[in-house]
Amino acid sequence: MRARVTPWLLLLPALTLLVAFTHWPALATIWDSFLSTPKKGRPAHFIGLDNYRGMVEDEVFWQALTNNVIYAVGTIPLSIALAIAMALWVNSRLAGRGFLRLAYFTPTVLPMIAVANIWLFFYTPQYGLLEQITQALGLPSHNWLGDKRTVLGAIIVVAVWKEAGFFMIFYLAALQQIPPSLAEAAALEGASRAQYFRRVLFPLLMPTTLFVLVNALINSVRMVDHLFVMTRGGPDNASALLLYYIYQVGFSFWDTGYAAALTVVVLAALGAVAFFQIRFLDRRTHYQ
Amino acid sequence: MTPTATVFQPAPASRALETAAAWLLGALWILPLAYAVWTAFHPAAYSTRFEIGAPLSVQNFVNAWHAAPFARYFLNTTLLVAMVLAAQLVLGTLAAYALARFEFRGRDLVFGLILLQLMVMPDVLIVENYRTMNALGLRDTILAIGLPYFASAFGIFLLRQTFKTVPKELDDAARVEGASALQVLLKVYVPLAKPVYLAYALVSVSYHWNNFLWPLIVTNSVETRPLTVGLQVFSSTDQGVDWSIITAATLMTSAPLLVGFLLFQRQFVQSFMRAGIR
Numbered sequence: 001m002r003a004r005v006t007p008w009l010l011l012l013p014a015l016t017l018l019v020a021f022t023h024w025p026a027l028a029t030i031w032d033s034f035l036s037t038p039k040k041g042r043p044a045h046f047i048g049l050d051n052y053r054g055m056v057e058d059e060v061f062w063q064a065l066t067n068n069v070i071y072a073v074g075t076i077p078l079s080i081a082l083a084i085a086m087a088l089w090v091n092s093r094l095a096g097r098g099f100l101r102l103a104y105f106t107p108t109v110l111p112m113i114a115v116a117n118i119w120l121f122f123y124t125p126q127y128g129l130l131e132q133i134t135q136a137l138g139l140p141s142h143n144w145l146g147d148k149r150t151v152l153g154a155i156i157v158v159a160v161w162k163e164a165g166f167f168m169i170f171y172l173a174a175l176q177q178i179p180p181s182l183a184e185a186a187a188l189e190g191a192s193r194a195q196y197f198r199r200v201l202f203p204l205l206m207p208t209t210l211f212v213l214v215n216a217l218i219n220s221v222r223m224v225d226h227l228f229v230m231t232r233g234g235p236d237n238a239s240a241l242l243l244y245y246i247y248q249v250g251f252s253f254w255d256t257g258y259a260a261a262l263t264v265v266v267l268a269a270l271g272a273v274a275f276f277q278i279r280f281l282d283r284r285t286h287y288q
Numbered sequence: 289m290t291p292t293a294t295v296f297q298p299a300p301a302s303r304a305l306e307t308a309a310a311w312l313l314g315a316l317w318i319l320p321l322a323y324a325v326w327t328a329f330h331p332a333a334y335s336t337r338f339e340i341g342a343p344l345s346v347q348n349f350v351n352a353w354h355a356a357p358f359a360r361y362f363l364n365t366t367l368l369v370a371m372v373l374a375a376q377l378v379l380g381t382l383a384a385y386a387l388a389r390f391e392f393r394g395r396d397l398v399f400g401l402i403l404l405q406l407m408v409m410p411d412v413l414i415v416e417n418y419r420t421m422n423a424l425g426l427r428d429t430i431l432a433i434g435l436p437y438f439a440s441a442f443g444i445f446l447l448r449q450t451f452k453t454v455p456k457e458l459d460d461a462a463r464v465e466g467a468s469a470l471q472v473l474l475k476v477y478v479p480l481a482k483p484v485y486l487a488y489a490l491v492s493v494s495y496h497w498n499n500f501l502w503p504l505i506v507t508n509s510v511e512t513r514p515l516t517v518g519l520q521v522f523s524s525t526d527q528g529v530d531w532s533i534i535t536a537a538t539l540m541t542s543a544p545l546l547v548g549f550l551l552f553q554r555q556f557v558q559s560f561m562r563a564g565i566r
Binding site: 004006007008010011013014015016017018020021022023024025026028029032082085086089094095096097099100101102103104105106107108109110111112113114115117118119121122124127129161164165169170172173183186187193196218221222224225228229243246247250251256259260263266267270271273274277 | 296306307309310311313314315317318319320321323324327335378379380382383385386387390392395398401402404405407408409410411412413414415416417418419420435436438439441444469494497498500501504505515516519520523524531534535538539541542545546549550553556557561
């Protein structure tokens, strides 16, 4: 009898908190998305799909969704490619690889909100470092964060800078587990360096790439801190991302019903990532 | 960390090219930080003028320190990080032990429900969790910032994997000598998992030192705000555009993690590696 109770007692504290702050709020979000936002003298009541109808007509929502897709597509492949290059360099016999590893990884340990201040200064018109460089090259002045066409790109650069070194670590760990005999065998077979990378290393790194990809997808939803400092979603919502928009709707406009509906969209996106992970990550990673 | 590939060394020309590319990227990656250090340690007049021999000064740090209650923010963040880590380690150890070494009905289901948190993080459930904190009367407390993170799926997962590698014979031997489940956990499993605890601690501390959105929402006063939120309030309202002071405050906020990272670089990198390998 005791043996049957013990594991549940051990799990109880963690499970209670998980249910209270993950499972319950996730389900409550779905329920609340069908309710109106409570107002003075009018408690929340069931309104069916009205919040979702409003969402379909909400241009800002579509803009934030589109921006978020561009943000993900702009950030993920570039940071993964850079992470692989960084890991290969740091793992090779390059001069100064100790310093390089330090340089690549440093952005990971810095708070996003703090480095956003530095990047804001970096992009500042007239005074910023970027402007000084472009002026020295004789290029016209440009307000990178104030222009609807360049603001998202500027945000993506910051995200890539923050993430690439973090992903590098996972590739570095994977590279160090690959036995050197593989390279020797490939060399004996007469493979070129490029062939070795494409045919041997890259497939062996596949599990890592999928793991990093899942992390990167989650981060493209979660990583919005720099918007608070650099753009506040502007100009004209050109840099609004979904989670930032949820914050605005939920805590600036206090429209909690609509914020819940928006959160459901984010949860659905994360659910799709989870499905992808279960479908592909577990099946294709039997190299090790 | 020794380089593994002894064959496939690039030809001298392409090796030089690659070294140059690696260094260029390294320079680009360190540039924003270097720029911030320059601005913070020089008078405002030199914040965008790069002259050798510009006078060094720590006045910006002094001004920033006095312009906002940073001492209080440091205290709040330290309390928060310590509280979250302590809770995560205790709850994670207990749960991981149950999942690794007990047979019971529903174990796989429970494990699956726990892993769900890896996807659906508290970070995106801000609207409902704010409502919960309100109902519990915890709004604007340090406890409220940490509470949603006390049970960490990642920590439970990591420790479960580690506990599973402990030889069952050690467990059985201790049981034969009459040790209780809890005693076995503390005497056998926890000591063997020390490197994993260290790795997890570094990842957790840097995550919660840097966390911003949830603390921003749930705190509302100087007494509870962590550094990240304090920095944002400070740089967006109080200072106008005095970049030198904002940059000094920025560096100050990041300093403990940065210094810790520089001192324990190898452990940091290895911790993140260890935490990432599943």
